[in-house]
Amino acid sequence: MGDTYAQSLHNKTFLFDIGNVLMRWSPRNLYARRFDDEKEMQRFFETCCTQSWHEEHDRGVPMSQNAVPLIEKFPHWADHIRAWHDEWDQMFDGPMPGAAALLSDLTALGVPLYALTNMPAEVMPGLLRMFPFFSCFIDIIVSGEEGVIKPDLKIFEITARRLGKDPKDIFFIDDSVANVRAAQGIGFDAMIFTSMGALRQTIKSRGIMC
Secondary structure, three states: OHHHHHOOOOOOEEEEOOEOOOEEEOHHHHHOOOOOOHHHHHHHHHHOOOHHHHHHHHOOOOHHHHHHHHHHHOHHHHHHHHHHHHOHHHHEEEEOOOHHHHHHHHHHOOOOEEEEEOOOHHHHHHHHHHOHHHHHOOEEEEHHHHOOOOOOHHHHHHHHHHHOOOHHHEEEEEOOHHHHHHHHHOOOEEEEOOOHHHHHHHHHHOOOOO
16 A cells, blocks of 8 residues: 555545444344255355355346346245345344444544445345435445446446545545556555444544544
């Protein structure tokens, strides 16, 4: 991350990833309640509702549409496949500890806050109801609305335009190494999220007391 990482954060716009940075998300939160057998659940994730299948939702493919070919191929898992959409909210496990407090502190300091998330557009209204502290964001760039997901460079270019900022003036926080490297590749000042405590310490060390 070099010299860019050492620069002051004063006058920078903060851009947060959402999943597993500000709130806990995992399909296992839902399916651990639906499967009695761990191995069967793992087969479900590896052969049926895979990560690559889910990424199509993040690119904007409607969940109900994306479920049809899987239900045809795996009729014995039909209810589980439909649950991906119907019980989506059960995949969340509350906010990350300290997330709301950090955003509140940054807002009080006048730091411009935005979010960039790989997320199906159709679930965003429900997400905002579940996590009302996200109202602090000036804007949320949602992959499902843009038709492209991180770490594709295009979504970072879209984000910079939406924010009206030079990439070097955007401080981006994400838990994915691939996403952080992609953002750095077009000039974002980006860091890998490991914990809220470590993030707060980094912000303090770079000139903002929160």
